[in-house]
Amino acid sequence: GQQLNQSPQSMFIQEGEDVSMNCTSSSIFNTWLWYKQEPGEGPVLLIALYKAGELTSNGRLTAQFGITRKDSFLNISASIPSDVGIYFCAGQLEAQKLVFGQGTRLTINP
Amino acid sequence: KAGVTQTPRYLIKTRGQQVTLSCSPISGHRSVSWYQQTPGQGLQFLFEYFSETQRNKGNFPGRFSGRQFSNSRSEMNVSTLELGDSALYLCASSPSGGLYGYTFGSGTRLTVV
Numbered sequence: 001g002q003q004l005n006q007s008p009q010s011m012f013i014q015e016g017e018d019v020s021m022n023c024t025s026s027s028i029f030n031t032w033l034w035y036k037q038e039p040g041e042g043p044v045l046l047i048a049l050y051k052a053g054e055l056t057s058n059g060r061l062t063a064q065f066g067i068t069r070k071d072s073f074l075n076i077s078a079s080i081p082s083d084v085g086i087y088f089c090a091g092q093l094e095a096q097k098l099v100f101g102q103g104t105r106l107t108i109n110p
Numbered sequence: 111k112a113g114v115t116q117t118p119r120y121l122i123k124t125r126g127q128q129v130t131l132s133c134s135p136i137s138g139h140r141s142v143s144w145y146q147q148t149p150g151q152g153l154q155f156l157f158e159y160f161s162e163t164q165r166n167k168g169n170f171p172g173r174f175s176g177r178q179f180s181n182s183r184s185e186m187n188v189s190t191l192e193l194g195d196s197a198l199y200l201c202a203s204s205p206s207g208g209l210y211g212y213t214f215g216s217g218t219r220l221t222v223v
Contacts, residue, residue: 033211042114042200042214043153088153096143096166098212100153 006089006101013079014109021087021104022073029091032065032072033098038085046087047074076106084108112137114203114215122221128189131218135182135203142184143212144176147198156199159184191222 006023013019023032031050035043047058049065049072056063062075072089089101115134123129135142144156155168159178176186182203188195198219202212 035214040216042202042216045211045213048211090153094166096141096158096160097155097168098143098145098153099155100145102152 004089004091004099004101006104008104009102010105010107012107012109015079015081017079019076019079019083019106020073021089022071023089023091023101024071025091025099026070027091027093028069029093029099030069031092032063033090033092034061034063034072034074035088035090036085037088037103043088079106079108081108081110114201114213116199116201116215116218118218119216120219120221122223123191124223125191125193127191128187129191129220130185130187131199131201131220133184133186133201133203133215135184135201136205136213139203139205139213140182141204141206141212142178142182143202143204144184144186145200145202145214146170147200147217148196153200156186188220193222196220196222 143158
């Protein structure tokens with residue numbers, strides 16, 4: 001089935017550093033979504049992107065929908081301890097189905 | 111506003127048994143999707159229901175089935191459990207079939223022994 005290539009798989013950073021992660025696909029998507037998952041919980045939606053080229057921010061988070069519709073990136077500025085978790089990208093072509101990346105595990109050293 | 115509620119949170123079953131998981135979506139949400147999450151395969155789409163009709167299905171064997179009731183609550187059933195069915199099963203709801211993203215529940219952790 002469809003797969004998204006998400007990188008990096010894990011990141012170890014110092015508090016205060018900026019973070020960047022991205023997703024690429026061989027298929028186009030109409031929507032890109034970024035989720036964060038913490039232990040014992042389901043994914044929580046961070047940012048939704050609906051248009052190629054769109055750049056959207058949510059506080060310290062910024063995400064972009066690639067112009068080719070086959071990629072997206074997420075940046076986190078000035079990381080803080082509560083940013084720890086696993087970040088997932090998800091692409092949506094059909095309205096009912098999300099295709100997820102494998103996740104980026106973010107660890108922050110205070 | 112209550113979120114997506116999944117019950118039970120944890121479940122241990124024996125190979126060959128069947129299991130039913132329940133999901134109550136956010137009030138007013140008519141679309142419910144189910145995903146399986148494992149360390150090896152990540153998050154995989156199982157199926158989606160809207161107004162009691164299955165609209166989309168992932169690549170899972172027929173042992174995995176689901177249904178949605180008139181109040182939008184959904185259940186998924188796995189028959190003849192295998193060890194590989196051990197996973198976190200996540201339910202997600204949306205008001206309009208996913209156009210504005212899905213809200214996930216905390217999941218049901220199923221362990222098959």
